[in-house]
Amino acid sequence: DAGVIQSPRHEVTEMGQEVTLRCKPISGHNSLFWYRQTMMRGLELLIYFNNNVPIDDSGMPEDRFSAKMPNASFSTLKIQPSEPRDSAVYFCASRGRTSGGRSGANVLTFGAGSRLTVL
Amino acid sequence: AQSVTQLGSHVSVSEGALVLLRCNYSSSVPPYLFWYVQYPNQGLQLLLKYTSAATLVKGINGFEAEFKKSETSFHLTKPSAHMSDAAEYFCAVSLNQAGTALIFGKGTTLSVSS
Numbered sequence: 498d499a500g501v502i503q504s505p506r507h508e509v510t511e512m513g514q515e516v517t518l519r520c521k522p523i524s525g526h527n528s529l530f531w532y533r534q535t536m537m538r539g540l541e542l543l544i545y546f547n548n549n550v551p552i553d554d555s556g557m558p559e560d561r562f563s564a565k566m567p568n569a570s571f572s573t574l575k576i577q578p579s580e581p582r583d584s585a586v587y588f589c590a591s592r593g594r595t596s597g598g599r600s601g602a603n604v605l606t607f608g609a610g611s612r613l614t615v616l
Numbered sequence: 617a618q619s620v621t622q623l624g625s626h627v628s629v630s631e632g633a634l635v636l637l638r639c640n641y642s643s644s645v646p647p648y649l650f651w652y653v654q655y656p657n658q659g660l661q662l663l664l665k666y667t668s669a670a671t672l673v674k675g676i677n678g679f680e681a682e683f684k685k686s687e688t689s690f691h692l693t694k695p696s697a698h699m700s701d702a703a704e705y706f707c708a709v710s711l712n713q714a715g716t717a718l719i720f721g722k723g724t725t726l727s728v729s730s
Contacts (some may be wrong), residue, residue, distance in 0.1 A: 501659075530717060530718070532720075538722075539720065539721070539722035540706065540720040540723070541724075542717055542718075542719065542720075545717045550715075553717060554693060583645055588660070590659075590660075590718075602648045602665070602667040602710075604650070604662045604665065605660075605662075605718050606656050607659035607660045607661075608722075609658060609659045610658075610659055
């Protein structure tokens with residue numbers, strides 16, 4: 498398996514532009530997570546999906562952020578309009594299911610991240 | 617809600633010295649605990665995890681961690697540091713239930729000097 502694939506790896510854009518980050522999880526994994534990493538805040542959970550359904554989006558900073566998972570093999574995180582304070586590395590991670598509802602013990606596999614710079 | 621606190625944002629050791637990275641957790645139910653490592657410009661990789669079996673957990677690259685319920689701690693150790701251990705280390709917690717997310721601490725940067 499190629500692992501979790503994120504694109505683009507680097508994005509530089511100007512304030513006010515729309516940004517779309519993409520993620521392809523590991524085949525067969527049923528949970529997908531979006532995290533944001535900054536020096537000030539560390540790793541923050543933005544949103545996660547189970548079986549393509551958003552479970553908790555309380556970490557999404559504001560309405561400018563939206564995430565979708567139209568099918569089991571693809572997810573997007575969109576920022577519109579982007580602002581300089583959105584500059585960060587955005588990570589996608591996926592996790593497989595476990596029988597008996599103990600998926601919390603399963604390991605998250607992370608993508609390499611998308612480094613976003615908003616000028 | 618669960619959370620983790622990593623004590624010390626930066627730890628410096630000499631090559632060959634003991635590595636000790638501290639993590640304390642907060643959880644209303646028995647948690648699952650993890651340590652991840654991040655090398656520069658890379659994603660996070662799993663070092664080890666605790667899932668309510670043995671309290672002393674051995675991971676990759678000679679690292680181990682001990683779950684201490686009485687102290688709500690899950691500190692990461694390695695007897696002898698190597699230059700290649702220089703990286704950022706994250707402690708994380710999740711719950712023993714379906715569909716739970718992984719919550720990370722703020723990370724500890726480990727520097728190793730020769």
